[in-house]
Amino acid sequence: MEPNTVPEPQLLCDFCNESATAARSYDAAPLSMKVDRTVVYFCDSKWAACPVCAQLIDENRWDELTGRSYALWLQGETELGKSPDFAHKQFMKTHLTQLHQLFREARGRTA
Ligand SMILES: [Zn+2]
Secondary structure: OOOOOOOOOOOEOOOOOOEOOOOEEEEOOOEEEEEOOEEEEEOOOEEEEOHHHHHHHHOOOHHHHHHHHHHHHHHHHHHOOOOOOHHHHHHHHHHHHHHHHHHHHHHHOOO
């Protein structure tokens, strides 16, 4: 038998993708969004947020939240040795902006 090397499932922040050990969870209605021509559904109505993102959410600092998510995504890509081109970066910015906008709206629908 192989030793069990499956790592513990790590909770990641749903906003910036950082490890979210002290995460807060936010309830939101299930939502869907269009990515290119594909509709992606987020059926998970729990969103984890690391302490930094949680603070930005609580204080309604959405531009900063999107900026943080984008910066950390770009940093992750760079660490993987990738260099996303302009179109890919623009796509990601738009994607994150839309996602956070949807989250804002979905949060309101659970109340
Ligand atoms: Zn975060």
